[in-house]
Amino acid sequence: MDKVIIAKEISLAYSNNETIINKASISINAGSFVFITGASGSGKSTLLKSFYGALKINQGTLIVGGVELKKISTKKLNFLRRHIGIVFQDYKLIKEWTIEKNIMLPLIINGYEKGVTKIQVETLLKHVRLKHQSGKYPPELSGGEQQRVAMARALAHNPIMILADEPTGNLDDYSSQLIWNLLEGANTQLNTTVIVVTHHIPESLKVDYKHFHIEYGSINEVN
Amino acid sequence: MKSIKNHLSLIVALLSILFSMQVFIIVDRSLEAYKENLVTNYSVIIVSQKRLSKDDIFAVNTMISDIKELTPDSIIDRLNTGMEKKNIEFLKLTLPKFYKLSLKYYPSTKEIEKLTKDLLSNSSIKKVENFSHTHDITYKLLLLFKAVVSVFAISIFIVTSLLIFKELKIWQFKHTERMSIMALFGAPVWLRSAVLFRLSIVDALIASAIAFGLFEYISTNTLILEQFSNIGISVVIFNPIDDFILLLSVSLTLSILLASLIVLGHKEEV
Numbered sequence: 029m030d031k032v033i034i035a036k037e038i039s040l041a042y043s044n045n046e047t048i049i050n051k052a053s054i055s056i057n058a059g060s061f062v063f064i065t066g067a068s069g070s071g072k073s074t075l076l077k078s079f080y081g082a083l084k085i086n087q088g089t090l091i092v093g094g095v096e097l098k099k100i101s102t103k104k105l106n107f108l109r110r111h112i113g114i115v116f117q118d119y120k121l122i123k124e125w126t127i128e129k130n131i132m133l134p135l136i137i138n139g140y141e142k143g144v145t146k147i148q149v150e151t152l153l154k155h156v157r158l159k160h161q162s163g164k165y166p167p168e169l170s171g172g173e174q175q176r177v178a179m180a181r182a183l184a185h186n187p188i189m190i191l192a193d194e195p196t197g198n199l200d201d202y203s204s205q206l207i208w209n210l211l212e213g214a215n216t217q218l219n220t221t222v223i224v225v226t227h228h229i230p231e232s233l234k235v236d237y238k239h240f241h242i243e244y245g246s247i248n249e250v251n
Numbered sequence: 252m253k254s255i256k257n258h259l260s261l262i263v264a265l266l267s268i269l270f271s272m273q274v275f276i277i278v279d280r281s282l283e284a285y286k287e288n289l290v291t292n293y294s295v296i297i298v299s300q301k302r303l304s305k306d307d308i309f310a311v312n313t314m315i316s317d318i319k320e321l322t323p324d325s326i327i328d329r330l331n332t333g334m335e336k337k338n339i340e341f342l343k344l345t346l347p348k349f350y351k352l353s354l355k356y357y358p359s360t361k362e363i364e365k366l367t368k369d370l371l372s373n374s375s376i377k378k379v380e381n382f383s384h385t386h387d388i389t390y391k392l393l394l395l396f397k398a399v400v401s402v403f404a405i406s407i408f409i410v411t412s413l414l415i416f417k418e419l420k421i422w423q424f425k426h427t428e429r430m431s432i433m434a435l436f437g438a439p440v441w442l443r444s445a446v447l448f449r450l451s452i453v454d455a456l457i458a459s460a461i462a463f464g465l466f467e468y469i470s471t472n473t474l475i476l477e478q479f480s481n482i483g484i485s486v487v488i489f490n491p492i493d494d495f496i497l498l499l500s501v502s503l504t505l506s507i508l509l510a511s512l513i514v515l516g517h518k519e520e521v
Contacts, residue, residue, distance in 0.1 A: 080435065102440075109437030122429045137438045 030058040031091075032189055032221045033079060038088035040074050048074045050245035051088065058188070059219040061212075061235045063226060065250075066242035072225040073117075073193050075242065079223070080112055080191055081105045093188060110138050113182030113220075115192035115207075119174045121166040127177045128153070128162040134185040152180035155210060172203030179207050183214055189221040190214060196226070208233060257422070258454055264414045265458035265506065269498045271407040273466055276497075277488055278400045282393055284484040286357035289389065295352040295363075296321075297370055298378040302348050312369045314354050314362065321349035347377065360390060416509050423447055423513050444514040451506035459499040467491060 033056040040049040048071035056062050066072045077083040078090060081097055090097045095108050113134070114120075121130050131152055135145040153159040156176035158169075166174050175195060182190050190211065196204035212235045214220040229239065239250040297308075308318050323346045327339060334342070358366065367379045423430075423444075430443040441448075466489035469475055479486050 082435070106434075106437040106439055109435065112437075114435055120432050120435065122432055124429065133433065133438075134436050137433070137436050137442065 031055050032058040032060075032093060033223075034089070034091040035078075035085075036089045038078070038090050039086040040071065040078055040083060041086050042074075047086075047245060049078075049242070049247070052242075052245065052247040053088075054240060054247045056221065056223065056238070058221055059215070060221055061215045061237040062221075062223045063229050063237055063239045064223065064242065064247075065226060065229065065239065068227075070242045071245065072242055075247070076191050076193050076223065076225050080109055080114055110134070110185070111188045113185070113187035113190040115175070115178050115182045115190065115195045117194040117197050119166070119171075119178045121174055121177055121181075123166050126163050126165055127158060127169065130166065130177055131180045131184050133181055134187075138185050140185070148184055149180075152184060155183075156180045156206065172199045175199055176203055176206060179210050183210065186218060187220060189223065192222070192224045192226075194226055195224065196230075204230070205232070257418075258450075258457070261415060261418050261451070261454040261506075262458045262461070264411045264418065265455060265502050266461055268408055268411045268505065269458060269462040269502055270465070271404040272501060273462065273489065273494065273498065275400055275404040276494065277486065278397065280486045281479070281484060282397055284486050285393065285482070288484055290354055290357040293354065293357060293382070295354070295366065295370075295382075296380040297350045297352060297376050298380075299348045299350065299373075299375045300377055301375040303350065303373075303375060307373070308350065308352065308370075311373060312366050314356070314358060314366060315352050316355040317353035319351045319353075321351055323349065357390070412505065412509065415506065416513070419447065419451060419506075419509055419513050422450060440514060444510070447510050447514065448507065451510045452503065455502040455506040456499075459495070459502050462498050462502075463491070463495050466494070 033054065035052070035054045037051040037053055038049060039047055039051055041047045054075075064072050064075065074083060078085055078097070079092055081092075081100060085098060093108055093111060095104060097105075100108070121127070122133070125133075128149055131149045132145055135148060140148070149162075150159070153162055156179060158173060158176055158180075161169065161173065166177065169177065179195065182192070192211065195207050195211070199207070208230050211222050211224065212233065215222045215235055229237075241248050241250050302320075305318050309315055323343060326346070327342060354366075363381050367381050370376050370379045426446055429446070433443045470488035475488065
């Protein structure tokens with residue numbers, strides 16, 4: 029099976045040289061559903077950041093989507109990111125844009141035609157139950173609604189992989205369930221690789237998944 | 252309101268650059284017109300032992316545009332106290348020949364010196380009167396005036412460019428979050444910075460349009476036109492096509508260049 033992520037003995041540290049991940053390895057199959065858990069500060073989000081090139085590895089080898097990230101050029105990194113959907117704990121929505129335009133962002137970046145963009149955004153707004161709020165701006169929405177917009181944005185361009193950092197961290201049950209359903213749907217229907225960093229794995233999940241746990245800087249497969 | 256204020260600061264900064272630039276152009280044109288005026292009144296007198304042909308004198312220096320021989324009649328008339336016609340003719344032949352040289356343009360001090368030297372290299376020419384003292388004062392005054400205006404324009408250009416740079420930096424800071432989010436989704440630099448370029452281009456267009464209106468008004472203002480006619484020169488204050496294209500190009504180039512410098516110097520935040 030194709031590997032979408034191969035990390036061999038990677039070490040990650042912030043600028044203060046405090047090592048977060050120490051010579052850890054992980055490989056993720058294309059089309060799989062993966063959970064990465066760990067205590068607060070264990071390095072879950074740091075590891076996820078390294079997957080989309082926001083943090084460079086200090087040593088080891090990290091290959092994402094067939095691209096070695098250690099010496100990647102900005103152009104190649106941009107190209108890689110255009111094929112990834114990211115969901116952040118703090119949503120990272122553009123406040124000055126309507127939620128409709130926020131969802132359009134990856135489609136604009138990927139150069140989709142206006143007609144396709146419109147249809148795709150309408151479909152996604154329906155999926156995240158926010159069609160009636162399309163003209164609103166992020167600060168006018170609740171946290172759960174904002175995360176649903178972020179989810180729709182991550183799915184908009186049919187990415188090969190979705191990276192979600194605590195996507196349901198502070199959300200109500202309704203929004204949380206909607207987000208898990210969307211992630212499941214993307215994985216089962218579109219064969220999108222889903223990697224979720226979380227504290228708790230939802231029990232209601234119907235999809236087969238792999239579970240990695242980070243502890244003391246190393247990554248261990250749980251099941 | 253805040254947004255208008257932000258735009259205003261860039262528009263005013265660009266406008267001051269365009270204004271100082273156009274003032275420099277007007278001064279330059281005025282000086283050129285004044286020089287043309289001066290050259291019609293300026294001439295060099297040469298004294299030769301022999302009669303010189305026009306070709307001989309033209310060959311000396313390319314600056315010479317016209318040569319007129321000055322008749323000695325007025326001098327002879329003063330000396331003529333019952334002299335015989337034969338003696339007068341003889342006197343005419345023995346008197347040196349005087350020529351008045353007109354020049355193609357108003358020369359610099361160095362050019363005047365060279366012209367004098369060139370003329371004196373002809374063995375027949377015994378004296379050259381170039382009125383260098385009067386020439387020097389006028390010419391140096393013109394140069395001083397032009398230098399003062401140049402320094403003024405360049406200073407405004409530098410200070411205002413720094414102000415624009417700072418203003419664009421503030422804009423970039425305001426849009427950092429948006430640009431970082433776009434970067435996370437793989438937006439190329441030009442797309443992330445599109446807002447910065449759009450704002451600077453729009454402001455450059457607005458500043459150029461205001462400058463156009465302002466100089467169109469000035470160029471048709473009778474009070475200003477009177478001032479120029481009082482010093483005997485006619486100057487094109489503002490050419491609505493050539494000058495506008497120049498102003499527009501300068502404001503667009505400057506704002507795009509400064510925006511590009513900011514974008515290229517920006518370090519990605521992750």
